[in-house]
Amino acid sequence: MDIKELLTRMNEVPHVVGYEGELTKLLTGVFSKYTEVTEDKFGNLIAHKKGTGKGPKVMFMAHMDEIGMMTSVICDGGFVKFARLGGIDARNMLAQEVIIHGKEKVYGIIGIKPPHLTPPSEQKKTVELHDMVIDTGYSKEKLEKLIKPGDIITFKQELVELKNGKVACKALDDIAGVAAMYCAMKNLEHYNHDADIYFVASAQEEVGCRGGKTATYTIKPDIGIAIDVTFGRTAGLGEHESSEMGKGPALTIGPTISRRIFEDLKSTATKNKIPYQVDVAPSRTGTDADAILVTEGGVYTGVIGIPLKYMHSTVETLAISDVEMTGKLLSDYIISLQDSAKEGEECFWKN
Numbered sequence: 516m517d518i519k520e521l522l523t524r525m526n527e528v529p530h531v532v533g534y535e536g537e538l539t540k541l542l543t544g545v546f547s548k549y550t551e552v553t554e555d556k557f558g559n560l561i562a563h564k565k566g567t568g569k570g571p572k573v574m575f576m577a578h579m580d581e582i583g584m585m586t587s588v589i590c591d592g593g594f595v596k597f598a599r600l601g602g603i604d605a606r607n608m609l610a611q612e613v614i615i616h617g618k619e620k621v622y623g624i625i626g627i628k629p630p631h632l633t634p635p636s637e638q639k640k641t642v643e644l645h646d647m648v649i650d651t652g653y654s655k656e657k658l659e660k661l662i663k664p665g666d667i668i669t670f671k672q673e674l675v676e677l678k679n680g681k682v683a684c685k686a687l688d689d690i691a692g693v694a695a696m697y698c699a700m701k702n703l704e705h706y707n708h709d710a711d712i713y714f715v716a717s718a719q720e721e722v723g724c725r726g727g728k729t730a731t732y733t734i735k736p737d738i739g740i741a742i743d744v745t746f747g748r749t750a751g752l753g754e755h756e757s758s759e760m761g762k763g764p765a766l767t768i769g770p771t772i773s774r775r776i777f778e779d780l781k782s783t784a785t786k787n788k789i790p791y792q793v794d795v796a797p798s799r800t801g802t803d804a805d806a807i808l809v810t811e812g813g814v815y816t817g818v819i820g821i822p823l824k825y826m827h828s829t830v831e832t833l834a835i836s837d838v839e840m841t842g843k844l845l846s847d848y849i850i851s852l853q854d855s856a857k858e859g860e861e862c863f864w865k866n
Contacts, residue, residue: 518694518838519682521545523674525690529616531583531667532600532721533558538579542693542716549700550714558718559730563711564700570709570852571864574736574814575699575845576727576803577692577743578720581685582827584668586615593653595623596645597668601721605644607828612671613649617662622671623649672829680835681760687831689720691821691838692742698842699849708849720803727803731810737864738776738815739807740848742841745794745820747833755795758822761834763790764841767818771800771808775863776817780848787847789840794820815864819844 530538539560546552550562560579582601589595595615608625615621625647630638649668651658674684696714703712713734717726731739745765748757758765763784768777784791799805800818808816821841824832 516545518698518835519676521694521697522682522684522687522690525693526674526684526686529583529614529667529669530579530581530686531669532580532719534667535580535718539716542579545697546700546714549704555730555733557726557729559726560716561730561734562700562714564703564714566708566710566712568709568711570711571737571862572713572734573710573849573852574713574715574731574734574739574807575696576715576717576730576739576741576807577696578689578718578726578803579693579716580719580721581669581688582721583670584613586662586664586666586668588664589655589658589662590648591655593651593655593658595649595651595658595662597649599644600667602827603644604827605641605647608644608647609642611829613668614671615649615651615662615666615668617666619661621651621653621658621661623651626650670829677832679761681832682835683830683832685829685831687823687833688744688826689742691744691823691833695742695821695838695841695845698839699845702843702846703849706850708853710849710852712849717803724803724806727806728810731807731814735811736814739804740776740817740819740845741800741802741804741807742819742821742845743802744823744826744833746826747822747824749824758792758794758820760822760824760832761836762792762822764837764844765792765794765820765822767794767796767800767804767820769796769798769800771796771804772817773815776815779851780817780819780844783848783851784844786851787843789844789847791844792822794818
């Protein structure tokens with residue numbers, strides 16, 4: 516399976532925060548070809564590729580949850596009020612098609628009063644999320660037989676292929692990171708490595724890195740690297756706050772990041788001619804790394820970001836090549852650990 520096909524299949528499966536189960540089933544089948552796969556109590560998917568036991572425990576983590584919504588009230592006229600799950604941006608909501616996942620799929624739209632009937636006093640105001648409703652076309656009586664409060668809601672947005680190896684869809688944050696781990700698994704399929712590798716598709720990152728905390732506590736890795744998306748260069752964003760698509764992954768540096776991990780990732784990329792960029796995170800990273808770093812006695816931590824345009828929208832956009840280069844960097848990093856041990860370098864993770 517290539518990256519585009521995997522992204523397409525993951526995008527089609529609902530995996531809203533706290534309701535990642537269908538994606539877990541899909542990924543279990545995909546990952547099982549390369550690793551031993553288990554699911555923990557919290558819903559994290561943990562794919563373990565055993566090493567010889569002579570190397571460190573290395574954990575790669577990408578979150579599999581997507582932002583979405585939840586049904587709150589079923590109203591007269593077939594309208595549905597909803598609550599957000601994760602960082603939904605109200606500016607992106609209007610005129611969207613959605614799917615309510617009840618006893619059966621219920622399709623709806625988020626509409627708005629036409630400008631002709633909107634008073635001038637309202638025309639310049641942003642419509643708040645709590646004022647929006649989903650129009651299903653059903654009567655309230657019929658709708659109550661199909662859905663209930665608490666049912667999840669996803670955006671109806673298929674993956675779209677753009678020019679020059681770019682794709683766009685609703686949930687690339689962070690199925691792109693999951694796809695990069697899949698690349699690494701394939702690259703390492705026949706490689707005999709010392710490190711014990713744990714590929715974690717974490718749950719509930721979008722509401723506080725919850726799965727990142729529980730999985731790290733269970734695995735107790737020596738090295739933990741979060742793979743997530745980072746802000747892609749768009750009009751209005753400068754070099755200091757974004758990375759260019761198609762020019763390789765961005766390596767994060769900042770107080771959350773272990774300097775040794777950053778330098779080793781950088782040297783691995785250079786040695787293997789993988790283009791890379793640098794992301795500066797002067798505080799928290801906004802990724803699972805923030806949880807990984809402070810678990811138990813602490814973990815040597817790194818972050819690799821895949822440049823992504825239009826984050827937390829229905830048209831998130833990235834370059835497939837950046838996902839592939841990220842996967843190669845992960846597998847080459849494992850090989851670099853092996854090479855370092857052969858050359859007699861100090862095993863810093865034992866300190």
